[in-house]
Amino acid sequence: MTADKLMLPLARSFGFRMTATLIQSCKTRSILSFEYGVGPFDLDRDGKLEFVEDEHFPSNLDNNAKWIQIPRVKRWSRAGGFIDVSAEYPRYYKERIIPDLERRLTVEHDPELRQTISRAVAFLKHE
Numbered sequence: 001m002t003a004d005k006l007m008l009p010l011a012r013s014f015g016f017r018m019t020a021t022l023i024q025s026c027k028t029r030s031i032l033s034f035e036y037g038v039g040p041f042d043l044d045r046d047g048k049l050e051f052v053e054d055e056h057f058p059s060n061l062d063n064n065a066k067w068i069q070i071p072r073v074k075r076w077s078r079a080g081g082f083i084d085v086s087a088e089y090p091r092y093y094k095e096r097i098i099p100d101l102e103r104r105l106t107v108e109h110d111p112e113l114r115q116t117i118s119r120a121v122a123f124l125k126h127e
Contacts (some may be wrong), residue, residue: 022121043073043089050075050089051082055121066112070120071097086127 005125040049054069074082086093101121108114 012111016023031034043092048075050085053082057116066110066116068101068113068120070101090127093127098124 011047016026032099038053041051041112043050051074052071053074055072057070058065058067065106072084073086073092075085079085098121101124105117105121108117
């Protein structure tokens, strides 16, 4: 499936405006998300573009840790590259990401992975 086919339904579900130029620029290889549209999106319609990238949770991985990937909202800055601005988008997490993780909890059988998912949900709810 192409990036534009993945992103358009997500963008529409949150009422985001996307132009053909933005859709074409989605084919960036700088950031990566396996489950969610990468972007760019103008999530809050402020004229600044945001992207979504998967990050490991918990971020302090060791060889034996059970981890998952959670999407983080990033904004590009010439000075700092991609900057995590996830805390500025509580609606995105409340309406999309947290419910997805909670559904995943209902089908996950591995107790350690369930604990990691629960911790991720708690982290996102209090961010």
